[in-house]
Amino acid sequence: MPQSLTEKILSRASGKKVSPGDIVEVNVDIVAFHDLTGFHVIEVMNEIKHATIFDKSKLVIAFDHMVPPPDVRSAEIQKLVREFALNHEIRHFHDVGSGILHQILLEEYVMPGQVVIGADSHTSTSGALGAFAQGMGASDVAAIVVTGKTWLSVPQPFKLLLKGNLREWVTGKDVALELLKVFKSDYFNNMSVEVFVDVGTKFPMDYRATVANMGVELNADSLIFVPDNEVINYILSERGYKLDQVSIMPDLNAEYVDEYTLELDRVDLLVAAPYSVDNVKSVREVEGTEADVVFIGSCANGRLSDLEISAKLMKGRKVKSRCIVIPASRKVFMRALELGYIQTLVSAGCVVTYGTCGPCIGGHFGVAGSDEVVVSTSNRNFLGRMGSPKSRTYLSGPSVAAATALCGKICEPGDVL
Amino acid sequence: MIVEGKVVKLGDKIDTDVIIPAKHLKYTDPSYLAQHVLEPLDPEFHKKAAEGVIIVAGRLFGTGSSREQAAIALKAAGVKAIIAESFARIFFRNAINNGLPVLACREVTAYVHDGDEVAVDLRSGEVLVKNRGVSIKCGRLPELILNILLRGGLVEYLKSAVN
Structure with a gap:
């Protein structure tokens, strides 16, 4: 067999x-x-x-x-x-x-x-x-x-x-x-x-x-x-x-x-809206939603390509949402340093550290308060996951997260270019 | 092994972040965890559970993280068993490993109501709704899983394996 x-x-x-x-x-x-x-x-x-x-x-x-x-x-x-x-x-x-x-x-x-x-x-x-x-x-x-x-x-x-x-x-x-x-x-x-x-x-x-x-x-x-x-x-x-x-x-x-x-050609830019991972919508369906915090990192999306795509969008621009970036490992962080991504992200106004799960589990380094909206590249948006049970998390890929940080509200990369 | 209690009904996809939020994961003390079980959903849940209840829930009970505190908190709060349409794999194992009976049962939410008095036979997989005389046949637990459960959890099982 x-x-x-x-x-x-x-x-x-x-x-x-x-x-x-x-x-x-x-x-x-x-x-x-x-x-x-x-x-x-x-x-x-x-x-x-x-x-x-x-x-x-x-x-x-x-x-x-x-x-x-x-x-x-x-x-x-x-x-x-x-x-x-x-x-x-x-x-x-x-x-x-x-x-x-x-x-x-x-x-x-x-x-x-x-x-x-x-x-x-x-x-x-x-x-x-x-x-x-x-x-x-x-x-x-x-x-x-x-x-x-x-x-x-x-x-x-x-x-x-x-x-x-x-x-x-x-x-x-x-x-x-x-x-x-x-x-x-x-x-x-x-x-x-x-x-x-x-x-x-x-x-x-x-x-x-x-x-x-x-x-x-x-x-x-x-x-x-x-x-x-x-x-x-x-x-x-x-x-x-x-x-x-x-x-x-x-x-x-x-x-x-x-x-x-x-x-793959047909896959759209997507988000998972609160409070479940399968509450998936196209970015266009939720665009304009004000984002208080954007988190780029975690074991889902804290890798070099995530930082590369974020830096590409943020180069020479300033974020409107509070933006937290956490490369998943020292190795990723060092490479991003060498390639200039970290400088670009910090210049755009992001807070950067590395090697921690940070706010993904609502533990620290950017926990959400009540009524705050988080756009996060992490993997869970359950009720209270990233902080207050009254906060709301949208999960996205790095391009939508970085674009959103620049727009101050959920948007597509094309909207900032 | 027969477990009896009053039913508290919950919905689909009760996730582990809701069962016990991450801020409580620095501790494993059952009585502490019990105070915070299902806190984001209903901060008073532990009071309801204290009398000894059986949770009946929909699909994917325990979806999410591997935190074993989810099973510990439910058991310590007074939950005697959980019958759900389906379970997330890790939670299911954690419950068994902590001696908290869990039974998957496709039809359970259709036939069992909030407040019902039920008796669950873990060996046969039968659920009896006592106040209405309805009986439901659920899937049987595999022998290995039943054995871990009947020993009171994995630690006891391990003790006998190691010593």
Whole structure:
């Protein structure tokens, strides 16, 4: 029987041939957590007496949620996790000032075909590199840290084909929002979306990371880009490591529960209006909505191409909304510095830092007050997510966010040029 | 294992940011979390739940983040079980891992009303609406999941695996 990529990865990880619907025990290749879930993982480990770490080299820790710590409790949480990392000599530990966990996993660790589990729902991001990547809660992750294994329900594979090419200013985020518009946030529950990028279609790693990141907003069990040359090139450029070829691919006649072709040329500039990720509208439907705050950053859209597109629009202009920009990692920040993007964004009036989730979870660095409207490149606009339950968040891609900051109200890039 | 209680009905897509906002995630103490459960939706919810209730909800209960505090807060507030048309995967696992019974049931919102008294048989997946004599057959929990739940959660399950 030919197998989908999902079945292949989970067959390898479980040591037996699996089919959709099976509940199987799998070996986990990478397990990860950050500060805000990490202390909880460690608490659970402490509850299980004599808990040891299965394999220290498979554990990745990065501080990102409450960094730098905005309050004493956050500092105490980080002290606790930092001590854990130092006491156990965890090599893959990234303290304050490194970057968002999911970005670091892409830049440094994940390989195609791996099973990656993190104590954060947006672990789905690693699907961009062809991994089966899922978020789980603190207890499940503690169990993996101790045993190296977890149970999974093998999802039904769904085939998504990306064809054609995006128009100017339209990015990976609009593709994710288009999928949320078409399928809503529950269609892919219990499914694994395997994304095939057509030959001749340009869909760079940054866009893949955004779509995979939003995979959890589609409630897909996983969203995996079928690995291709883009993955090989990315790993080479980020890590200087040459993969000869991608060793794991779906079989030619693999069975899918269904398939869908997305014509990229037809994807419009989109937003998700309050208070759900699938309340998707075209920018034109909501244009003119006054924006108090614009946030460009997060594990969804804090990458170099997001900063590039923002800087392109902001060059020589001034923002009218308060604008917060947070590159996802130090590496991204340094490159943006070298390329002059940071200077452009700061000159336009943006506040810039790096390597923190910031206001995305309503934690700090720009939390929204009552009746304020936020236009954000992050991934959730749930009630109260970014601050006051009386605030409203519109999710968008970087071009719409940057244009909106310049207009002071929701607008398209063409409106500022 | 049979769980009984009065039904509190909620809508579709009750997300984890609404179940327990991120500002409370620096803590895991159940009694603290219970005070803030579903705060953005109804700051008084924990008072309603204190008598021991069963939540009946629509699609994708628990959609959103991996925060295990969502399951801890609901359980500590007095929620004895959740029956929903469907669950988000991570929340479902977190609930089981914390010994909070969860059951997926396509028809539940059509047949069960707010204020009903229900009994849920977790082994058979049967839900009985006691005040109206209606019985609904829901999907059965797989054996492994039922075992974790019956042991009271994943920590107990892990303890036996490690020690």
